[in-house]
Amino acid sequence: MNRSVLLPAAAALLFAQQPSDTLYDEAKVPKYSLPALLTMKNGESVRDAKTWSAKRRPEILEMYRTEVFGRAPAKAPQLAFHVDSVDKQALAGRAVRKIVTITFAGGDTPKAHMQIYLPTAARKPVPLFLALGFTPNAGVVNDPGAPLGEQWIRDPDTKEFKKRPTPEQARGSSASRWAIDQILGHGYGLATIYYYEIEPDFAGGMKYGIRPHFFKAGQTEPAADEWGAISAWAWALSRAMDYLETDKDIDAKRVGVMGHSRLGKTALWAAADDPRFLFAISNESGEGGAAISRREYGERTKDLNRSFPHWFCGNFKKYSDHEDQMPFDSHFLLALTAPRGLYVASAEEDRWSDPRGEFLGAVNASPVWELFGKKGIGTDAFPALHQPVGNTVRYHIRAGKHDVTDYDWEQYLKFADTVPSR
Numbered sequence: 001m002n003r004s005v006l007l008p009a010a011a012a013l014l015f016a017q018q019p020s021d022t023l024y025d026e027a028k029v030p031k032y033s034l035p036a037l038l039t040m041k042n043g044e045s046v047r048d049a050k051t052w053s054a055k056r057r058p059e060i061l062e063m064y065r066t067e068v069f070g071r072a073p074a075k076a077p078q079l080a081f082h083v084d085s086v087d088k089q090a091l092a093g094r095a096v097r098k099i100v101t102i103t104f105a106g107g108d109t110p111k112a113h114m115q116i117y118l119p120t121a122a123r124k125p126v127p128l129f130l131a132l133g134f135t136p137n138a139g140v141v142n143d144p145g146a147p148l149g150e151q152w153i154r155d156p157d158t159k160e161f162k163k164r165p166t167p168e169q170a171r172g173s174s175a176s177r178w179a180i181d182q183i184l185g186h187g188y189g190l191a192t193i194y195y196y197e198i199e200p201d202f203a204g205g206m207k208y209g210i211r212p213h214f215f216k217a218g219q220t221e222p223a224a225d226e227w228g229a230i231s232a233w234a235w236a237l238s239r240a241m242d243y244l245e246t247d248k249d250i251d252a253k254r255v256g257v258m259g260h261s262r263l264g265k266t267a268l269w270a271a272a273d274d275p276r277f278l279f280a281i282s283n284e285s286g287e288g289g290a291a292i293s294r295r296e297y298g299e300r301t302k303d304l305n306r307s308f309p310h311w312f313c314g315n316f317k318k319y320s321d322h323e324d325q326m327p328f329d330s331h332f333l334l335a336l337t338a339p340r341g342l343y344v345a346s347a348e349e350d351r352w353s354d355p356r357g358e359f360l361g362a363v364n365a366s367p368v369w370e371l372f373g374k375k376g377i378g379t380d381a382f383p384a385l386h387q388p389v390g391n392t393v394r395y396h397i398r399a400g401k402h403d404v405t406d407y408d409w410e411q412y413l414k415f416a417d418t419v420p421s422r
Contacts, residue, residue, distance in 0.1 A: 238273070
């Protein structure tokens with residue numbers, strides 16, 4: 001490889017280096033006891049949906065705001081939207097493409113560009129998947145009419161990050177992950193935002209993102225319980241939802257949030273913190289997402305905090321090598337989506353994300369759905385490949401690596417059809 005070539009930052013940072021002591025032997029997973037999901041801090045048991053919604057859910061939500069992701073601003077008083085363009089004959093007439101600029105805090109603050117595709121055949125407001133992407137929007141679909149935008153890159157020689165125009169050859173570079181023909185053909189829309197436009201994903205990237213624009217006078221770093229990058233990305237998804245509620249072509253009551261890997265963690269937190277999302281899809285979100293941390297299988301809390309210190313709030317650092325002291329585990333996070341839809345997915349070769357741990361997170365969250373008279377996973381037996389299990393909470397593991405495939409999207413579309421509107 002020519003080392004003078006600059007690499008896209010998202011690709012360069014997509015995986016952490018796996019330490020030599022990483023555990024991949026199921027027989028060596030330590031014995032652990034999960035904190036009780038349906039027992040409140042005062043010891044009272046949660047026996048019905050009303051108690052969950054009024055008491056236990058707010059307890060857990062506050063726990064995650066304080067100890068894991070960090071609290072974000074309640075409001076964005078200078079939030080603004082601008083519809084830059086609408087093409088009703090995009091993708092050879094198969095789609096309506098809209099480009100919307102979101103200004104988060106007024107003035108000369110970071111702006112995110114949301115790219116929306118809707119099926120041209122739609123005769124009523126369209127249900128939609130909202131997601132953050134690892135590449136600029138031009139990479140999502142091979143669409144010659146879509147703006148190229150800009151991308152963050154890392155120079156392999158200097159290791160410095162910088163922003164530059166997205167090259168033409170990057171158009172459609174991640175299209176294999178987005179199954180746009182399946183999505184449109186199924187009657188759904190897709191909206192994506194390049195997550196680096198919200199905050200670049202590297203230590204020190206905060207200064208280029210939205211968080212400093214909400215600091216108090218004299219503040220230079222978030223407090224220990226204030227938002228990390230994941231919380232910032234999730235907060236921006238909610239601001240995107242603010243726009244979607246204004247768009248008459250979109251059924252805002254049927255918007256689901258989807259994410260892969262670190263952006264799967266982000267999707268889970270967005271759905272937890274914002275009940276407007278009808279369902280959440282976690283595609284291989286792993287440690288800090290759907291996987292049970294106490295298993296210590298694959299990626300661990302200390303690996304997250306070492307490799308990605310900017311993702312979580314300062315308070316989360318104390319749980320490195322101390323997962324047993326967490327007053328929560330992944331089933332708490334997953335349960336915050338109840339009684340809405342939840343889909344957790346894994347890949348057989350993605351041991352770093354701990355597929356069995358992701359499944360167990362969904363299993364142990366399912367009792368909350370039962371409080372609402374809904375069905376969760378319905379089994380504690382780990383399923384075979386390509387055999388989805390569950391109902392309102394659903395899970396599958398497929399063959400292959402850490403990725404998003406057409407098979408995954410086939411399942412997500414089927415699932416979205418089954419989630420009732422509220």
